[in-house]
Amino acid sequence: MDVSRTYDVLILGGGNAALCAAITARRAGRSVALLECAPKHFRGGNSRHTRNFRCMHDAPSDGLTDTYPEEEYWQDLLKVTGGETNEKLARITIRFTATCRKWMAEHGVRFQPSLGGTLHVSRTNAFFLGGGKALINAYYRAAEALGVEISYDTEVTDLNIDDGRFMSALAVRHGIEQEVRAKTVVAAAGGFEANLAWLREAWGPAADNFLVRGTPYNVGRVLRILLDKGAKSIGDATQGHCVAIDARSPKFDGGICTRVDCVSLGVVVNESAYRFYDEGEDFWPKRYAIWGRLVAGQPNQIAYSIIDAKSVGKFMPPVFPPIKAATIGELAVALKLDASVLESTIGQFNAAVRPGTFDHTVLDGCATEGISPPKTHWARRIDTPPFFAYPLRPGITFTYLGVTVNERAQMMLQDDRPSPNIFAAGEIMAGNVLGKGYIAGIGMAIGTAFGRIAGEEAARCAA
8 A cells, every 4th residue: 555645545444345345436447445454364344254145136046036026125124123224225225236246246256045044035135155255355356456455454543534524544554653545435344343342331231241243353443433523423332233142152253153043943041041032023034133132131141042852953053062951951950040940931831832833934823822922933842852952142243333324325424414525334334224123134235235335426526
């Protein structure tokens, strides 16, 4: 990177949204520099851990089956957000996904049919061949071939902003601070989920038991600078993509393999051995993201997903093996739960299960009756040994507190003016679309759509 020059477009961040912006701006003929705070082998932010993105389509292709029209996509998003979404920006995202697969393929991304255990999302989600890391590597190859100048291990420490206009960035690399000037900037540096102090500020002591499913490099430094220098904020600091993951996972960077996907096939109890929510409320890809917050609300932020032998092989196994026992009582001892209470909880659940035809691929109507909380689908007696349990903790992937943007991806200022040359894409602005809740693949959809929009608009602004 040549700090003696003024670039047309400066990209802050190195994940999916940042790369989409960088490639788009460079293809428009602009000079582009990209600052990634992570070392090269950790590049890509949370995009490294992704597998797919949700896209509307009117015919089968790229491993997608059937059709997924705009209105159904919108209704799915509306349901999980409870209406806390900007419909205009959400529909821009949805419509972008209908055409972006061709653009992605032009830059090296390949798709594959959904794997066993994920067939239920083959209609709505396109899976990347090789996962998110392969996608990231493809985009970096494309960016480098186009002449995007990439600087790794480069931490942005400040931004020079005058009345909402970006002038330059101060960044430290290998202990040396440099000023990088550019006509425009795209902020795509993620949220603050790896900033444990900020999480504790938002959540209180409960945050001490959170595990950070994503990259350890998303500490929210660029977000904090923008908010302090006049960006209009959006979202709630306690909202984010927070899922239930195995409690034995590492503190940071566990990724998708730590997620526990058998919740809908059994029951979940807290450390008092009581159930606390309907495990069969809806299909797992639509509802899995609520379970992180549910576990966060339990004593000491711990819970246990319990299944019996009938459910083995019907979900994607996580990286850690289950805790196994011949009886519910023995399982309770292994989990350090009160055996009599757990046996009573399972006994009451079994007695409440009504006869039905179990089918985990549809909303099968197998439900409980006369018990609270109910289980509205996939309710089967837990009665076939051996019995298995996975300990659960909240696993935070990314946060929704961010900067407000308009349909051109321009960052909005506190006085509701758009910044003339600051754009934002990806997690740092995802709260515009995701006020709360999550559906599988929507994060990559937002990053891809607004990454390309931000790159195009920054390129036009720099002309």
